[in-house]
Amino acid sequence: MNTSQAEQPSGDEQSRRAYARQKRALHLANMVTATAALGVLAWSPATVKVGRMIQRRTKRRPLATAVGLLATAAFSAGLSLPYDFASGYILERKYGLSNQNKRQWFGDYGKAAALGVMLLLCLGSGFYALVRRSPRRWPVLASLASVPLIVALQAVAPIYFFPLFNKYRRLEEGELRDEIVTLAKAHAVITDEIYVVDMSKQTKKANAFVAGIGSTCRIVLADTLLDNFKPDEILFVLAHEISHYRARDAWKLASISGALAALTFSAIAAAGEAAKRRPQSWQTLDEAGAIPMAAFVANAVSCLALPAINGMTRRMEYAADAYAATTQPELTEPGVRAFERLGQINLAEMAPPGWVEWFFHSHPSLRKRISALQRSRRAAPEPDTSGSRPWSDGGEAC
Numbered sequence: 024m025n026t027s028q029a030e031q032p033s034g035d036e037q038s039r040r041a042y043a044r045q046k047r048a049l050h051l052a053n054m055v056t057a058t059a060a061l062g063v064l065a066w067s068p069a070t071v072k073v074g075r076m077i078q079r080r081t082k083r084r085p086l087a088t089a090v091g092l093l094a095t096a097a098f099s100a101g102l103s104l105p106y107d108f109a110s111g112y113i114l115e116r117k118y119g120l121s122n123q124n125k126r127q128w129f130g131d132y133g134k135a136a137a138l139g140v141m142l143l144l145c146l147g148s149g150f151y152a153l154v155r156r157s158p159r160r161w162p163v164l165a166s167l168a169s170v171p172l173i174v175a176l177q178a179v180a181p182i183y184f185f186p187l188f189n190k191y192r193r194l195e196e197g198e199l200r201d202e203i204v205t206l207a208k209a210h211a212v213i214t215d216e217i218y219v220v221d222m223s224k225q226t227k228k229a230n231a232f233v234a235g236i237g238s239t240c241r242i243v244l245a246d247t248l249l250d251n252f253k254p255d256e257i258l259f260v261l262a263h264e265i266s267h268y269r270a271r272d273a274w275k276l277a278s279i280s281g282a283l284a285a286l287t288f289s290a291i292a293a294a295g296e297a298a299k300r301r302p303q304s305w306q307t308l309d310e311a312g313a314i315p316m317a318a319f320v321a322n323a324v325s326c327l328a329l330p331a332i333n334g335m336t337r338r339m340e341y342a343a344d345a346y347a348a349t350t351q352p353e354l355t356e357p358g359v360r361a362f363e364r365l366g367q368i369n370l371a372e373m374a375p376p377g378w379v380e381w382f383f384h385s386h387p388s389l390r391k392r393i394s395a396l397q398r399s400r401r402a403a404p405e406p407d408t409s410g411s412r413p414w415s416d417g418g419e420a421c
């Protein structure tokens with residue numbers, strides 16, 4: 024807990040808009056460059072030749088596939104690194120949001136890349152083994168296998184992956200803890216499942232989220248949130264996260280990811296059939312030269328599906344705000360303050376252009392969330408100030 028309000032960025036409207044515009048331009052440029060470059064690589068005759076050379080040198084098909092996976096990942100990472108550095112390091116420093124120096128930033132980037140390579144080799148090798156064994160039925164089998172895999176990755180992430188980057192600890196004793204415990208118990212949430220993360224290691228931005236799934240599901244509050252928000256604002260944020268937790272939103276996200284995986288596999292199968300008919304083309308999807316095509320299709324499907332996925336997550340966010348406001352009307356006004364403070368601290372654009380929110384944002388704009396809270400405050404009966412609290416009891420966690 025080492026941030027202070029005095030160190031926070033200025034957060035005036037002009038800087039917020041400039042910050043958002045520059046972030047967005049980099050994100051969009053990265054997306055277009057990555058998709059276009061993978062498209063060129065996928066359909067280039069040189070890729071087929073390099074793929075055959077890898078096959079000759081490695082002799083064994085699974086090894087050639089692994090080399091193809093690594094080469095394609097290195098190509099994509101090489102293209103994205105300048106954008107990631109500009110967005111994640113230069114802009115964050117320029118706007119006074121970062122708590123990292125260059126070495127620390129590259130340290131986290133390297134760890135994320137190593138984790139990505141490990142997962143790519145494990146999951147990619149399994150995927151291509153399935154393609155070899157079932158050349159016709161693999162899209163259905165891979166779609167079926169993706170659901171338990173997504174759930175397993177979501178379950179282990181807070182135990183094995185997140186601690187590579189930050190320290191997670193259970194909430195300490197103290198006055199705020201007592202209020203948090205009371206609130207959590209009223210919503211049938213076990214307080215052992217509330218954690219604090221040292222997000223101040225990387226950033227001055229504040230955040231809270233639900234991580235894990237099933238028995239590893241937990242609510243995580245950033246130390247930057249606890250340091251910079253008033254207790255009643257923190258309680259509103261917690262009530263919002265409790266709604267995600269109780270509504271089993273982690274399972275909904277896993278289902279959405281499963282549907283996206285099924286769509287991606289169908290698109291790869293269709294594009295693969297078309298690509299094979301080209302003269303001098305590779306003949307099976309597991310050839311090293313075919314891997315850029317699968318990467319291009321996966322990239323294009325995830326870009327095209329982004330607005331639909333963001334539309335679904337924005338609905339979950341509105342529902343979580345509504346749950347917090349209706350179960351605890353006395354926290355609605357602190358909720359409005361929390362959103363305003365969040366905009367200030369995170370340099371968030373309060374009301375981005377409509378198309379930007381539709382395409383890029385997983386959360387509704389802060390202005391819309393504040394308006395929804397104010398509407399619910401006007402519609403709700405006067406808060407009960409007699410001491411008895413209208414919080415629900417019972418219910419299941421995610």
Ligand SMILES: [Zn+2]
Nearest residue numbers: 263267340343
């Ligand atoms: Zn949320």
